[in-house]
Amino acid sequence: MNTYLSVLLCLAGAELLRRCYSVVICAFTGPLSKIPGPFLNKFTPIPWGIQNLTGNSMNVAPKMFAKYGDVIRVGPRDVMIAEKSGVQKILVDEDFVKAPVYEKRRLISPGFSISYLNGLEPLMKECLDVLERTLNKECEKGGGHAVINMSQMLGNLTSDVMSATSFGGSFGLVESNDLKMKNMVMDRLKRAALDAQLPFIKYLPFVPPSQGEGLNNIIDDIVATRKAESQKPKKDLLQIIVDVNENNPDTFTHLHVREEMSLFMIAGADTTSTTATFTLLLLVNNQDKLKKLVEEIDFAFPSIHDSITFAKTQDLPYLNAVINESMRRMPIVALGLARWTEKTSMISGFEIPKDTIVSPAVGQLMRDPRVWPDPDKFIPERWLEPYKDVEADKKAFHPFSSGSRNCPGQQFALKELRLILVTLIRRYELSLVPGQSHEMRLHTVPWFTQGFYNVGVKQR
Ligand code: HEM
Ligand SMILES: *[C@@H]1O[C@H](CO)[C@@H](O)[C@H](O)[C@H]1NC(C)=O
């Protein structure tokens, strides 16, 4: 009995030693050992994993880059790169894969043809009309003026836009007081974000399955209604997904339909609302830039009742410069995107072996003072003419990522952003609500630590 126990202990000890040895070998030998980074992070993914989970990674990364340089080892097999040519190589020139084994086929790209995008206009307009009505009501309550929870209001708006354009009908979150519905959608989205961060969570027996039944029922109803319609009307996202399902019922099942529709809600709603909120934040905090934009918009829309359309918002130079500068200064990809090496590569002067996570830190690159003079200032003008003799460098600008795995919703998002910003600026006078913290945490997209961002709104 005793010998049996000591043999077991010996085996356990040997295994422990073997593991320690391989951890130490991995930390101190091989090409990754030449990459600087925090000492502990060479041994274990835990420290960086904790930063990831708490969302604080976006706040510590700039300090790490300042300390260690453009290339950092954040985990045993996890490297972050903020150097321009390295980012370009990963995203565009060599177009690294997102994940080791399985990459989903881009099924949806056909959804974003020009004619598809133009067909979205009335659907988006309807959602914006609801936003205007809601804001007007709030203003009337306050004698023409109101403090609006912009991050939440726009979160609701972009969810409505996504559901109107891809689910075949707006959820009506902006106007509705149906909290049950609102919470259901929010819970589903938050849970999806959690699943993305912690893919193993769905295997834990005590965690309930992620598909919120309520939202599933809604999706199922929408799909059933569409399938039953005799004349297939629009070539919207829903129809594209339903067509793929009907043509390949075995490989693209009902579960794929649900998954694909949720993916679009997640990829298209918070990203756009956060970008719009950040743009408003930067504008109300830089009144001279806001004033210039108001002048441009008032000139293009002389009457306050002028209809605000895709065509008339497309080519406003200062507006487009404001949007670019906002996405540079406060990108939703605050840190980086994850990519994976399938073979050994030289990146930014370092050898990166096969099977390493390499994250191009586009957020850091877009604030690199060597590329962008005064990177922390909000200077839309740099997109229109050289600023301090430096032209805006589009190869160091990746708000939608770049390469073949970039955002398929880019044009969709830009059209929506222009409508939102022009509507708010033409119809309302926007003002800073002072004393608000700009501190943030990264959970898929950055969120205000205070939970909201308020903007003053007055009917014009
Ligand atoms: C300002 C708003 C938006 C920004 C900044 C943004 C940015 C991004 C970025 C950085 C990626 C990751 C690409 C990569 O990993 O290289 C992405 C992926 C994606 N985006 Fe967007 N996006 C926005 C709006 C939208 C909209 C409105 C839609 C849909 C209508 C959309 C649909 C998608 C989809 C489907 C993916 C791919 C997800 C995947 O393959 O897992 N995005 N987006
Ligand atoms: C950190 O999060 C990103 C995505 O948000 C993920 O790709 C990466 O693997 C995570 N790293 C660690 C060490 O958990």
Ligand SMILES: *[C@@H]1O[C@H](CO)[C@@H](O)[C@H](O)[C@H]1NC(C)=O
């Ligand atoms: C915005 O939402 C937050 C959190 O729900 C709340 O604390 C805050 O009072 C809201 N602000 C306004 C102006 O409604």
Ligand SMILES: *[C@@H]1O[C@H](CO)[C@@H](O)[C@H](O)[C@H]1NC(C)=O
């Ligand atoms: C904004 O950035 C995009 C992408 O790099 C570029 O094509 C566009 O010309 C820029 N807009 C302005 C006004 O510079």
Ligand SMILES: CC(=O)N[C@H]1CO[C@H](CO)[C@@H](O)[C@@H]1O
């Ligand atoms: C999806 C979304 O952003 N929903 C929000 C809509 O606004 C209410 C407050 O008015 C929030 O509680 C919801 O989370």
